[in-house]
Amino acid sequence: MFFDIFKCRFKSLLREKSGFFWTLAFPLILSTLFFLAFSNLNKIDKFEKIKIAVADIQKAGDGFNAALRNSGLFEVSQMDLEQAKKLLSEGDINGYIKCKSANDFELFVQKSDFEESIIKMFLDSYRSSYSSAEKIIASNPASAKDVINLLSEEKTYINEMPSGNGNSTVIYFYSLIAMVCMLSSTYGCSEVIKIQADQSTCAARINVSPSHKLKVFMASISAAFIFEFFVTLIVTAYIKFVLRIDFGTSMAFILLLCAAGCFAGISLGAMIGALVKKPEQVKIGALVSVTMFFSFLSGLMYENMKYIIQKNAPALAFINPVSLVCDGFYSLYYYDTFDRYFLNVSILAAMGILFSAVTYFVLRRQKYASI
Amino acid sequence: MQAFKLYFKIFKRSAFFMVLLYLLIFGLIVALFALNIKSSSDMGFEAQRSRIAVVDNDNSKFSKAFASYINENSQPVELGTGEQAIKDALFFNDADYIIIIPKGFGEDFLKDGNARPQSYSLPNSIRAVYAQRMAESYLKLFDLYIKSGNFSFEQAKENVGADLALKTKTSIVSINKSDTGSLKRTVDYVAYAITCMVILSVSLTMLAIEKGDAKKRNLASPISASKIGLQVFLGNAVVSLICCGMIILLVIAIFREDFFNIYGAWYSLNILIYTLVCLGMSFLIGNLVPKNAVNAVCNVIALGGSFLGGAFVPQSLLSETVKNIAVIDPIFWFVKANNEILSISTFNLKTLSPALYCMLVQLLFAALFFSAAMLVIKYKRTKS
Numbered sequence: 123m124f125f126d127i128f129k130c131r132f133k134s135l136l137r138e139k140s141g142f143f144w145t146l147a148f149p150l151i152l153s154t155l156f157f158l159a160f161s162n163l164n165k166i167d168k169f170e171k172i173k174i175a176v177a178d179i180q181k182a183g184d185g186f187n188a189a190l191r192n193s194g195l196f197e198v199s200q201m202d203l204e205q206a207k208k209l210l211s212e213g214d215i216n217g218y219i220k221c222k223s224a225n226d227f228e229l230f231v232q233k234s235d236f237e238e239s240i241i242k243m244f245l246d247s248y249r250s251s252y253s254s255a256e257k258i259i260a261s262n263p264a265s266a267k268d269v270i271n272l273l274s275e276e277k278t279y280i281n282e283m284p285s286g287n288g289n290s291t292v293i294y295f296y297s298l299i300a301m302v303c304m305l306s307s308t309y310g311c312s313e314v315i316k317i318q319a320d321q322s323t324c325a326a327r328i329n330v331s332p333s334h335k336l337k338v339f340m341a342s343i344s345a346a347f348i349f350e351f352f353v354t355l356i357v358t359a360y361i362k363f364v365l366r367i368d369f370g371t372s373m374a375f376i377l378l379l380c381a382a383g384c385f386a387g388i389s390l391g392a393m394i395g396a397l398v399k400k401p402e403q404v405k406i407g408a409l410v411s412v413t414m415f416f417s418f419l420s421g422l423m424y425e426n427m428k429y430i431i432q433k434n435a436p437a438l439a440f441i442n443p444v445s446l447v448c449d450g451f452y453s454l455y456y457y458d459t460f461d462r463y464f465l466n467v468s469i470l471a472a473m474g475i476l477f478s479a480v481t482y483f484v485l486r487r488q489k490y491a492s493i
Numbered sequence: 494m495q496a497f498k499l500y501f502k503i504f505k506r507s508a509f510f511m512v513l514l515y516l517l518i519f520g521l522i523v524a525l526f527a528l529n530i531k532s533s534s535d536m537g538f539e540a541q542r543s544r545i546a547v548v549d550n551d552n553s554k555f556s557k558a559f560a561s562y563i564n565e566n567s568q569p570v571e572l573g574t575g576e577q578a579i580k581d582a583l584f585f586n587d588a589d590y591i592i593i594i595p596k597g598f599g600e601d602f603l604k605d606g607n608a609r610p611q612s613y614s615l616p617n618s619i620r621a622v623y624a625q626r627m628a629e630s631y632l633k634l635f636d637l638y639i640k641s642g643n644f645s646f647e648q649a650k651e652n653v654g655a656d657l658a659l660k661t662k663t664s665i666v667s668i669n670k671s672d673t674g675s676l677k678r679t680v681d682y683v684a685y686a687i688t689c690m691v692i693l694s695v696s697l698t699m700l701a702i703e704k705g706d707a708k709k710r711n712l713a714s715p716i717s718a719s720k721i722g723l724q725v726f727l728g729n730a731v732v733s734l735i736c737c738g739m740i741i742l743l744v745i746a747i748f749r750e751d752f753f754n755i756y757g758a759w760y761s762l763n764i765l766i767y768t769l770v771c772l773g774m775s776f777l778i779g780n781l782v783p784k785n786a787v788n789a790v791c792n793v794i795a796l797g798g799s800f801l802g803g804a805f806v807p808q809s810l811l812s813e814t815v816k817n818i819a820v821i822d823p824i825f826w827f828v829k830a831n832n833e834i835l836s837i838s839t840f841n842l843k844t845l846s847p848a849l850y851c852m853l854v855q856l857l858f859a860a861l862f863f864s865a866a867m868l869v870i871k872y873k874r875t876k877s
Binding site: 144152156158160161167195229232235236237239250251253255279283285287433462 | 538540541573577580584592615616617618619621626627628630633638642643644655657659660663665792797800801805810811
């Protein structure tokens with residue numbers, strides 16, 4: 123009996139074209155578009171040597187010339203002012219420096235971006251060092267040699283620690299999978315509607331049949347869960363193996379997270395279906411809207427939104443199932459430990475159990491005097 | 494003009510709400526975008542500021558002075574506690590550079606200049622390079638004064654502050670062009686909004702007219718089929734132009750005087766031409782796709798076209814493969830035309846020809862869609 127109902131519900135889910143489009147085809151298309159559009163996004167703000175021109179460098183002296191070339195920041199060309207102006211207007215250089223004396227310069231740029239700011243900072247820094255050296259030598263002329271040695275010495279004052287080379291665009295893909303998990307709530311809601319006699323004609327027919335209501339519900343909700351779990355796996359496999367988005371190393375953890383996400387989603391939908399006495403369209407519409415809003419908060423439309431919520435309203439991140447799934451994937455990808463991953467999975471499982479318990483207590487022993 | 498009037502009655506019932514919804518969404522996006530626009534009157538050079546977080550575990554006089562200098566010359570970022578907070582801040586670009594000052598740093602640095610704070614940053618980030626150089630120059634000057642042996646801590650601090658306050662005169666070279674970059678990015682976004690608005694309004698209204706009672710009534714009326722077709726097409730054109738007009742008005746409302754120049758005029762022409770492409774596309778969809786699939790088709794075309802064509806992500810950041818595929822996407826040519834307009838300094842036929850070429854390609858797309866729609870209509874009539 124259980125297996126027959128399971129089979130029928132599974133077949134009927136396979137035949138729902140609209141559901142298939144929004145839970146499978148749409149995420150596949152969207153992930154492909156994300157991949158095509160964001161593949162070069164992590165190249166923004168990468169440092170490349172800044173192209174500059176210097177005019178009248180002889181006025182600044184050899185010290186400035188050496189500092190400029192040893193800084194490792196610039197590709198330097200020496201030329202006259204007119205030529206430099208022409209190159210700047212054509213966009214071939216970021217700026218040009220007009221040397222007036224050993225410690226007096228004028229910088230010409232076209233905009234105020236980081237490249238131009240670095241040129242200015244170098245010049246400011248050179249002037250500052252020059253001024254410091256003058257003051258120290260004035261106070262103790264014998265230290266001149268030491269000061270010059272110290273200034274010309276290539277010495278770093280800050281120890282750079284190894285930092286992760288994370289690509290934040292992966293959040294878009296993780297949020298997308300989390301959205302697919304949570305869209306399973308629409309299936310959970312539909313399954314509950316299909317056993318409540320005052321909600322649909324199909325349910326009225328089921329209620330007069332001699333089969334146990336809970337058994338029917340368990341079979342249909344299991345079919346919905348298995349269906350949605352496979353859909354989520356297809357989307358995840360496509361993103362991982364075809365688009366080659368990094369998910370960390372462990373496949374088992376990815377499967378567990380997808381299962382926990384689908385369980386939380388299905389049970390949330392079932393609970394809303396049982397608690398809210400409104401037409402199916404209203405309930406589904408509300409669930410889709412809430413899912414999209416939760417997806418927005420977890421970074422589907424703007425990747426930093428996840429971090430903004432995590433930093434400013436951490437409680438909201440913990441009650442948002444989409445954010446929990448997304449954060450689970452992020453933990454697998456970026457952290458060396460699994461503490462945060464297991465915290466996310468545990469909260470999702472706890473949510474699923476809580477929603478299921480509420481659904482059970484609402485649905486049990488429900489009788490209809492008249493429909 | 495009964496069919497024309499009928500068109501608007503049906504449009505009001507079937508698509509008006511959706512058009513308003515998309516207009517509202519677009520309005521919100523543009524308004525948010527406008528919040529980040531710098532005033533175009535501010536033409537002087539303004540140095541950038543990296544986002545730097547300083548975690549001072551020392552709290553000595555020197556570490557406080559160092560942290561204070563960094564905070565004054567950057568956008569200070571507050572970090573949570575623990576290693577994960579550091580990793581998260583770097584991953585989500587909340588901080589470009591994180592400096593951890595260890596306990597005892599101040600005392601050790603002032604003793605021999607060998608103590609080092611630690612830094613975390615994303616590899617090879619230009620913002621981090623900028624931040625690092627800034628922090629290093631402070632420590633280097635302090636080291637210089639302390640090692641000379643003639644200056645007390647307070648004197649060294651004062652002198653370093655005075656030396657670092659020396660600034661180089663920096664001038665922005667005028668290139669005789671208005672700052673229309675922000676306006677251009679907004680106009681790029683128009684492609685998504687206008688595609689959704691025109692496809693939904695035209696396709697849904699046409700499908701409602703072509704099905705059920707409305708179609709039967711039209712067939713029974715004494716007006717010829719060609720006249721009805723013409724009036725329905727006129728309705729489509731008017732609705733599309735209204736969508737185009739509403740979008741342009743919205744952009745004007747946000748950018749005001751920045752829009753009223755030669756660039757704004759050319760952007761408007763480009764939007765109008767792209768609206769014709771959408772009209773042709775919607776006309777084809779309305780004749781080809783069943784009603785329950787219009788929403789899905791609209792989303793796929795608008796989102797797909799916008800991502801591929803560079804409406805959401807600048808075309809300069811798209812890979813060559815994507816750009817090669819995108820030549821069959823009208824939004825690619827719409828955005829390319831905007832790019833060409835933005836790059837013009839002096840407007841004449843020669844400088845305008847690349848933009849005009851992109852507009853011509855869009856017109857060809859429109860003609861292609863109309864022709865395909867006519868073929869579909871003819872095929873349907875022959876079949877019925």
